Amino acid sequence: xxxxxxxxxxxxxxxxxxxxxxxxxxxxxxxxxxxxxxxxxxxxxxxxxxxxxxxxxxxxxxxxxxxxxxxxxxxxxxxxxxxxxxxxxxxxxxxxxxxxxxxxxxxxxxxxxxxxxxxxxxxxxxxxxxxxxxxxxxxxxxxxxxxxxxxxxxxxxxxxxxxxxxxxxxxxxxxxxxxxxxxxxxxxxxxxxxxxxxxxxxxxxxxxxxxxxxxxxxxxxxxxx
Numbered sequence: 001x002x003x004x005x006x007x008x009x010x011x012x013x014x015x016x017x018x019x020x021x022x023x024x025x026x027x028x029x030x031x032x033x034x035x036x037x038x039x040x041x042x043x044x045x046x047x048x049x050x051x052x053x054x055x056x057x058x059x060x061x062x063x064x065x066x067x068x069x070x071x072x073x074x075x076x077x078x079x080x081x082x083x084x085x086x087x088x089x090x091x092x093x094x095x096x097x098x099x100x101x102x103x104x105x106x107x108x109x110x111x112x113x114x115x116x117x118x119x120x121x122x123x124x125x126x127x128x129x130x131x132x133x134x135x136x137x138x139x140x141x142x143x144x145x146x147x148x149x150x151x152x153x154x155x156x157x158x159x160x161x162x163x164x165x166x167x168x169x170x171x172x173x174x175x176x177x178x179x180x181x182x183x184x185x186x187x188x189x190x191x192x193x194x195x196x197x198x199x200x201x202x203x204x205x206x207x208x209x210x211x212x213x214x215x216x217x218x219x220x221x222x223x224x225x
Contacts, residue, residue: 018051021047025093025096029096032103058083085207095192096196116178120190136151145212169183
């Protein structure tokens with residue numbers, strides 16, 4: 001095996017480790033919110049620094065690889081994709097931390113009434129973005145884009161829940177099931193989950209760029225690839 005190939009494998013492994021950490025962060029943030037587990041939320045917040053360290057290390061390694069080896073074609077696409085995926089994973093971790101902070105804030109409206117959580121389909125929303133992130137990892141690991149369309153279509157489920165949440169929360173506030181402040185804070189949390197779905201879609205776009213050399217950004221028919 002060439003030295004450059006070993007460097008690429010090491011780079012992919014670093015991204016893989018970061019990915020697993022971010023996925024764990026997201027799963028714990030979901031559990032912390034749904035069960036109002038303050039200690040679990042604190043754990044998510046405390047591990048955020050590890051995610052940031054991964055990002056800085058991978059950014060530096062990608063830059064060094066390009067500077068030292070001047071890659072072309074698929075190798076260059078891989079390094080560029082890993083660089084962007086790393087940055088996207090860090091943003092997903094930021095959203096997970098924000099969800100965790102929602103749980104522990106003293107002025108938070110937690111716990112949100114169970115019936116409101118159920119009507120908002122928050123567990124379904126969280127599970128969907130976790131599935132998107134998990135399937136994206138499998139796509140990169142197997143270097144296959146077969147799952148791409150399936151993953152991108154799940155973002156539509158997340159968007160649908162997000163758009164319906166406005167009316168549901170407005171009704172809950174009018175009926176005094178929750179306070180206006182609680183409704184607004186919950187809307188911000190749902191927005192974070194929706195943005196995670198968007199970021200997962202961005203990751204899929206990078207995987208398709210690396211493997212198939214196709215640019216899906218701004219492509220309205222990308223779900224049907």
